[in-house]
Amino acid sequence: MKVLVLGGDGFCGWPTALHLSSKGHEIVIADNFSRRRIDQDLGVQSLTPIRSLRRRISRWHSLTGREIAFHHLDVAEEYDKLLALLRAEKPDAVIHFAEQRAAPFSMKSARHKSYTMRNNVCGTEHILSAIVETGADIHLVHLGTMGVYGYGGTDAALPDGYLPVFVPTAGGDLKRQEIVFPADPGSVYHLTKVLDHCTFQYYAKNDRIRITDLHQGIVWGTQTPETGLHPDLINRFDYDGDYGTVLNRFLVQSAIGYPLTVHGTGGQTRAFIHISDTVRCIELALDNPPERGDRVRVANQIAETRQVRELAMMIAERTGCDIAYVDNPRNEAAENALCVRNDVLRGFGWDPVTLEDGLLAEVEEIALIHRGRCDVNKIPAMSTWTTAQSPGLPAFLSEAAE
Amino acid sequence: MKVLVLGGDGFCGWPTALHLSSKGHEIVIADNFSRRRIDQDLGVQSLTPIRSLRRRISRWHSLTGREIAFHHLDVAEEYDKLLALLRAEKPDAVIHFAEQRAAPFSMKSARHKSYTMRNNVCGTEHILSAIVETGADIHLVHLGTMGVYGYGGTDAALPDGYLPVFVPTAGGDLKRQEIVFPADPGSVYHLTKVLDHCTFQYYAKNDRIRITDLHQGIVWGTQTPETGLHPDLINRFDYDGDYGTVLNRFLVQSAIGYPLTVHGTGGQTRAFIHISDTVRCIELALDNPPERGDRVRVANQIAETRQVRELAMMIAERTGCDIAYVDNPRNEAAENALCVRNDVLRGFGWDPVTLEDGLLAEVEEIALIHRGRCDVNKIPAMSTWTTAQSPGLPAFLSEAAE
Numbered sequence: 001m002k003v004l005v006l007g008g009d010g011f012c013g014w015p016t017a018l019h020l021s022s023k024g025h026e027i028v029i030a031d032n033f034s035r036r037r038i039d040q041d042l043g044v045q046s047l048t049p050i051r052s053l054r055r056r057i058s059r060w061h062s063l064t065g066r067e068i069a070f071h072h073l074d075v076a077e078e079y080d081k082l083l084a085l086l087r088a089e090k091p092d093a094v095i096h097f098a099e100q101r102a103a104p105f106s107m108k109s110a111r112h113k114s115y116t117m118r119n120n121v122c123g124t125e126h127i128l129s130a131i132v133e134t135g136a137d138i139h140l141v142h143l144g145t146m147g148v149y150g151y152g153g154t155d156a157a158l159p160d161g162y163l164p165v166f167v168p169t170a171g172g173d174l175k176r177q178e179i180v181f182p183a184d185p186g187s188v189y190h191l192t193k194v195l196d197h198c199t200f201q202y203y204a205k206n207d208r209i210r211i212t213d214l215h216q217g218i219v220w221g222t223q224t225p226e227t228g229l230h231p232d233l234i235n236r237f238d239y240d241g242d243y244g245t246v247l248n249r250f251l252v253q254s255a256i257g258y259p260l261t262v263h264g265t266g267g268q269t270r271a272f273i274h275i276s277d278t279v280r281c282i283e284l285a286l287d288n289p290p291e292r293g294d295r296v297r298v299a300n301q302i303a304e305t306r307q308v309r310e311l312a313m314m315i316a317e318r319t320g321c322d323i324a325y326v327d328n329p330r331n332e333a334a335e336n337a338l339c340v341r342n343d344v345l346r347g348f349g350w351d352p353v354t355l356e357d358g359l360l361a362e363v364e365e366i367a368l369i370h371r372g373r374c375d376v377n378k379i380p381a382m383s384t385w386t387t388a389q390s391p392g393l394p395a396f397l398s399e400a401a402e
Numbered sequence: 403m404k405v406l407v408l409g410g411d412g413f414c415g416w417p418t419a420l421h422l423s424s425k426g427h428e429i430v431i432a433d434n435f436s437r438r439r440i441d442q443d444l445g446v447q448s449l450t451p452i453r454s455l456r457r458r459i460s461r462w463h464s465l466t467g468r469e470i471a472f473h474h475l476d477v478a479e480e481y482d483k484l485l486a487l488l489r490a491e492k493p494d495a496v497i498h499f500a501e502q503r504a505a506p507f508s509m510k511s512a513r514h515k516s517y518t519m520r521n522n523v524c525g526t527e528h529i530l531s532a533i534v535e536t537g538a539d540i541h542l543v544h545l546g547t548m549g550v551y552g553y554g555g556t557d558a559a560l561p562d563g564y565l566p567v568f569v570p571t572a573g574g575d576l577k578r579q580e581i582v583f584p585a586d587p588g589s590v591y592h593l594t595k596v597l598d599h600c601t602f603q604y605y606a607k608n609d610r611i612r613i614t615d616l617h618q619g620i621v622w623g624t625q626t627p628e629t630g631l632h633p634d635l636i637n638r639f640d641y642d643g644d645y646g647t648v649l650n651r652f653l654v655q656s657a658i659g660y661p662l663t664v665h666g667t668g669g670q671t672r673a674f675i676h677i678s679d680t681v682r683c684i685e686l687a688l689d690n691p692p693e694r695g696d697r698v699r700v701a702n703q704i705a706e707t708r709q710v711r712e713l714a715m716m717i718a719e720r721t722g723c724d725i726a727y728v729d730n731p732r733n734e735a736a737e738n739a740l741c742v743r744n745d746v747l748r749g750f751g752w753d754p755v756t757l758e759d760g761l762l763a764e765v766e767e768i769a770l771i772h773r774g775r776c777d778v779n780k781i782p783a784m785s786t787w788t789t790a791q792s793p794g795l796p797a798f799l800s801e802a803a804e
Binding site: 113175 | 485519520523534535557558565571576577582584586588589590597600601603604607608733741787
């Protein structure tokens with residue numbers, strides 16, 4: 001299958017491109033390197049020394065004999081170029097990772113909110129509109145987030161996208177109806193994924209585009225079997241307050257002897273998935289497109305749910321590091337229950353990796369090897385969700401600074 | 403009250419600005435004149451000879467002694483200018499009309515889809531983000547559309563925004579819950595209003611912004627008591643295939659002896675409101691802001707529902723003109739039932755004007771007076787909803803052309 005990977009230089013995009021290439025798919029990457037530019041803007045770098053995309057692709061070729069094509073493209077700003085690319089490459093499927101994907105980054109300022117909205121929402125619409133304009137039957141696979149549903153605490157398990165409800169009729173009876181699971185996003189970033197999903201629903205209906213929206217949990221880990229083949233293929237590893245995901249942040253903090261920064265009580269329950277499962281799930285989504293004319297296929301791409309406090313304690317126990325409970329910069333419930341179904345992907349044969357499966361040690365090792373590249377000043381999360389919250393260093397750091 | 407009217411030069415914005423000014427509110431208009439520019443791009447003009455905004459405002463001042471301030475502003479592209487305007491003018495409320503508002507225009511091409519998305523969705527986010535950045539308690543009133551719900555045929559009446567449903571719990575019982583009425587937009591334009599609404603829900607929750615979203619029906623008529631005071635104040639009247647709304651189009655067609663172009667069977671049932679009620683409803687929304695921290699207030703801003711065929715027959719009967727059933731360029735149900743509640747606005751004291759109330763004759767008169775300005779070539783609706791539909795002239799025109 002020929003697959004266009006939009007955002008194929010990123011944290012999920014790069015390992016996905018390699019995984020699909022290793023499976024014999026013909027891969028074309030498009031990227032505008034916004035993620036690398038944002039690192040420069042934030043003054044941070046990946047903990048792992050990632051190579052240029054040119055070098056990555058060239059190394060992959062020398063190791064495996066497989067070609068990966070590359071096009072420089074800004075999906076949100078260069079519609080004509082995107083359309084020309086689709087017409088020239090004629091992909092069977094497009095995987096859409098070309099979005100700003102950090103909630104804290106999206107909340108840093110009005111400029112960051114605006115950038116995230118425009119990049120994500122206009123980019124998604126461009127892709128759909130361009131697919132329509134080609135007239136080709138292209139399957140679009142999008143990486144969404146579990147965060148579209150919020151974490152307000154639900155009674156029953158979150159289904160894969162659609163919720164059966166009973167609606168009162170004019171006569172007073174209750175009629176069963178399936179609705180898109182109601183959204184309740186917790187940041188501008190999460191909001192854009194909600195808007196994406198509404199846009200998918202419209203294009204699936206009006207233009208009969210085949211679309212799979214994968215509502216992913218929080219990714220942990222960094223390497224997949226393919227990125228581990230050679231140092232030139234290494235995947236990025238973010239530990240900073242904007243892009244670092246919670247479990248990876250804890251592992252770096254532990255590696256450098258920095259207290260694990262738990263926001264609030266750590267009572268937040270979230271869904272998790274290892275990066276090697278991300279790429280497997282995307283392969284499964286590609287192999288199982290919805291029928292043309294079907295509604296959007298939604299799948300919860302999550303392996304397990306865990307409480308943040310529980311994760312911190314698990315790592316503190318392994319490594320003996322401290323835990324620091326800091327003010328929560330986010331506007332979210334202090335504690336929540338979360339139960340999520342992943343029937344769709346399991347139905348395609350997925351057997352998820354969990355935290356028990358020994359990959360924690362692998363991530364710890366990478367964090368240890370590269371800890372010299374860590375800038376401790378970039379660890380605190382400095383974006384706040386509302387103007388009523390005061391951004392600032394965690395108390396244990398502020399005290400040290402006094 | 404000081405009110406900033408974004409898009410205050412447009413079809414709904416201008417009469418709203420005058421109405422609120424006549425009621426003693428201090429009015430500031432911001433506009434980028436995109437609607438006038440689109441007229442130029444499409445090669446059409448308002449049936450009524452609208453004046454420049456400068457002349458409009460100056461005439462209003464000479465007639466009433468009331469000042470209206472004006473700022474040239476592109477809400478979607480000039481965030482900093484928008485923020486500076488809010489800080490300088492310190493409005494109590496912002497009324498948001500600054501959107502591309504024609505469904506056929508939004509479907510003309512990928513470029514039109516992209517423009518509509520970016521203008522509407524990014525513009526709305528800018529307004530909310532700027533309100534947050536000012537820190538002021540500003541009530542945002544937005545003109546949405548009934549079309550966010552689609553016209554798939556509903557059993558019970560459409561409520562004002564929120565639908566009580568019963569959701570199965572883990573234990574198997576049903577739990578009552580209110581959800582945002584599920585969206586089902588019928589064009590990219592309608593989609594943008596859905597995305598706006600999701601954005602409102604988020605900002606009402608995260609930043610406690612007071613927001614009223616008015617889901618308006620199809621507007622008919624052109625004049626309000628204020629725009630009728632002097633020819634310099636006249637409101638725009640669109641009759642073209644992109645911006646003309648169905649009833650106004652029929653009235654112009656009748657005035658020039660052109661058959662009434664009914665799309666498909668005319669079995670579409672839609673919601674309608676007269677422009678003089680639009681301005682009254684917005685005043686009522688302003689006078690009744692939600693509490694800070696409340697969810698978004700949603701009100702169906704509609705006076706009555708009518709079937710398109712029924713409207714055509716009503717006008718044909720009054721004037722003796724013909725009806726031409728033409729291919730429907732839209733992707734929509736041929737026939738639908740529609741029942742809509744307007745409890746919120748009625749609860750604020752609104753007593754709607756309906757088609758029976760004699761205003762049809764007033765619109766007919768305006769159409770007759772200005773019929774010399776009508777370009778018949780601009781009447782057919784040429785935008786199609788899918789590539790499978792072939793755009794083209796209605797059969798009765800194509801035959802005449804042969």
